[in-house]
Amino acid sequence: MRSSNPVFSRRGFSRDNGGYAGFDAQQQHQQAGTNPYATNPYATNPYATDPATGMPQAPARANAMTIDDVVSRTAMTLGTLIVTATLSWVLLPVDPANLGKSYGIAIGAMLVAFVFAIIQSFKQKAAPGLILAYAAFEGVFLGVISAATSTYFGAGVVIQAVLGTMCVFAAVLFSYKMGWIRVNRRFYGFVMAAALGFILLMLANTLFAVFGGGDGLGFRSGGLGLLFGAIGVILGACFLALDFKQVEDGIAYGAPREEAWLAAFGLTMTLVWIYIEMLRIFQILSGDD
Numbered sequence: 001m002r003s004s005n006p007v008f009s010r011r012g013f014s015r016d017n018g019g020y021a022g023f024d025a026q027q028q029h030q031q032a033g034t035n036p037y038a039t040n041p042y043a044t045n046p047y048a049t050d051p052a053t054g055m056p057q058a059p060a061r062a063n064a065m066t067i068d069d070v071v072s073r074t075a076m077t078l079g080t081l082i083v084t085a086t087l088s089w090v091l092l093p094v095d096p097a098n099l100g101k102s103y104g105i106a107i108g109a110m111l112v113a114f115v116f117a118i119i120q121s122f123k124q125k126a127a128p129g130l131i132l133a134y135a136a137f138e139g140v141f142l143g144v145i146s147a148a149t150s151t152y153f154g155a156g157v158v159i160q161a162v163l164g165t166m167c168v169f170a171a172v173l174f175s176y177k178m179g180w181i182r183v184n185r186r187f188y189g190f191v192m193a194a195a196l197g198f199i200l201l202m203l204a205n206t207l208f209a210v211f212g213g214g215d216g217l218g219f220r221s222g223g224l225g226l227l228f229g230a231i232g233v234i235l236g237a238c239f240l241a242l243d244f245k246q247v248e249d250g251i252a253y254g255a256p257r258e259e260a261w262l263a264a265f266g267l268t269m270t271l272v273w274i275y276i277e278m279l280r281i282f283q284i285l286s287g288d289d
Contacts, residue, residue: 012177017180029115065259070263073261074263075179076265077267087139088144089143093147106145112137126262134268138268146161149283157282163280168240168278172238191238202228225280236271239273240271240274
């Protein structure tokens with residue numbers, strides 16, 4: 001049974017008879033004594049060949065997901081985020097005399113985006129409207145935060161964070177395609193455990209900052225801030241590898257076309273994570289100049 005939570009299902013960890021489809025396909029193949037596609041959640045192999053001619057057969061599923069579907073849905077989701085981020089930067093300028101208002105707008109947009117993301121997480125199927133709404137409000141949050149960063153640290157910090165995010169994406173994609181990154185259950189377990197610990201530490205730091213004032217536990221400033229920022233970027237890169245594995249398995253196993261929206265959703269969330277961590281790193285470096 002496939003998980004309805006995209007944190008798991010969008011990354012290829014769909015449970016079927018106690019196993020993990022995708023990452024355990026070879027093991028299931030050995031246990032079942034048949035081809036690995038006999039036990040996958042979609043029960044079809046789009047790369048099957050005709051035994052008589054050796055030519056590729058048409059996929060059994062007419063609406064199977066393709067890489068073009070993933071690219072187009074991701075472009076739509078990221079495009080929505082970029083458009084709303086740009087509009088919020090232009091139409092909601094940061095007022096240094098009333099900075100609280102700007103941050104209030106950013107936090108409000110972030111909370112709305114979080115609610116949309118949670119709702120999508122517990123839906124059994126992808127809801128394009130929810131995913132695009134998430135991207136729109138996330139864009140407002142990023143636009144206001146980026147505008148504030150540009151005002152107080154200089155526009156160069158935002159440009160560096162964008163370029164850094166793009167470089168991480170390109171590096172992980174290249175490494176994954178070259179086979180330098182091997183995604184399996186052990187990799188997944190390590191990444192999820194590390195991410196949980198990281199999020200709990202950042203939450204504790206935020207609570208101490210809110211109720212105790214200052215920089216909280218100091219995890220987001222100075223030397224510790226740089227260290228934890230780098231850890232955050234590395235975790236984001238690991239999540240990108242999980243996203244790529246999910247896309248690869250979905251195409252290979254003949255996932256339905258609507259699964260491309262979940263892939264776009266996951267890639268967008270991961271890129272937002274990396275950008276925020278990059279922005280924090282360059283803010284700290286700029287402040288030290």
